[in-house]
Amino acid sequence: MDYVFLACALVSCVASLMVVRSRNPVYSALALMLCFLAFAVVFLRLGAPFLAAMHVLVYTGAILVLFLFVIMLLNLKEEELGREHPDWVKGALALLCVLLFGAIAVPLAREPRLRFRLPPPDEGFGGVEHVGRALFHQYALPFELVSVLIVVAILGCVVLAKRKL
Numbered sequence: 001m002d003y004v005f006l007a008c009a010l011v012s013c014v015a016s017l018m019v020v021r022s023r024n025p026v027y028s029a030l031a032l033m034l035c036f037l038a039f040a041v042v043f044l045r046l047g048a049p050f051l052a053a054m055h056v057l058v059y060t061g062a063i064l065v066l067f068l069f070v071i072m073l074l075n076l077k078e079e080e081l082g083r084e085h086p087d088w089v090k091g092a093l094a095l096l097c098v099l100l101f102g103a104i105a106v107p108l109a110r111e112p113r114l115r116f117r118l119p120p121p122d123e124g125f126g127g128v129e130h131v132g133r134a135l136f137h138q139y140a141l142p143f144e145l146v147s148v149l150i151v152v153a154i155l156g157c158v159v160l161a162k163r164k165l
Contacts, residue, residue: 004045012038025071029064036060048126 015038018031036059043052124130135143 002045005042008038008041008045011035026068029067029071032067033060033064036064043126046126047121050128050131051126054131 012035015031015035019028019035022028022031036055040052040055040060043049043055122130
């Protein structure tokens with residue numbers, strides 16, 4: 001049993017709940033960062049250090065900084081929520097979620113057809129050369145379309161920012 005994977009799964013689940021439950025958007029973004037970092041550790045355990053590094057750089061570095069920039073720019077405060085539900089309702093809903101998860105997970109865990117071992121990854125899996133070859137040979141068109149989409153999004157942001165000024 002891989003205890004590092006289980007620990008990362010637990011950290012990412014708790015961090016995901018913190019993202020959803022936090023009333024302060026900055027705390028929510030920081031919990032999202034913790035979730036991203038847990039996924040990067042999972043990539044490391046899968047033997048893909050390049051993917052882990054790109055995950056940290058792109059998601060934790062760029063996208064999360066963009067989220068925080070927008071949150072700070074909009075000066076968002078704690079969310080004013082309506083009437084809170086009583087504690088017994090929250091507990092009942094949490095228990096219902098656990099029971100539903102158990103009703104799905106326990107039969108799946110007992111299914112013998114789902115117990116299999118993955119073959120070892122190819123030499124260089126998750127490395128820079130392997131990812132680069134796949135990106136520029138197999139996925140050249142989607143890669144270029146994503147770059148065009150990013151340029152269009154940047155131009156849209158510039159146009160929207162000009163209107164406000």
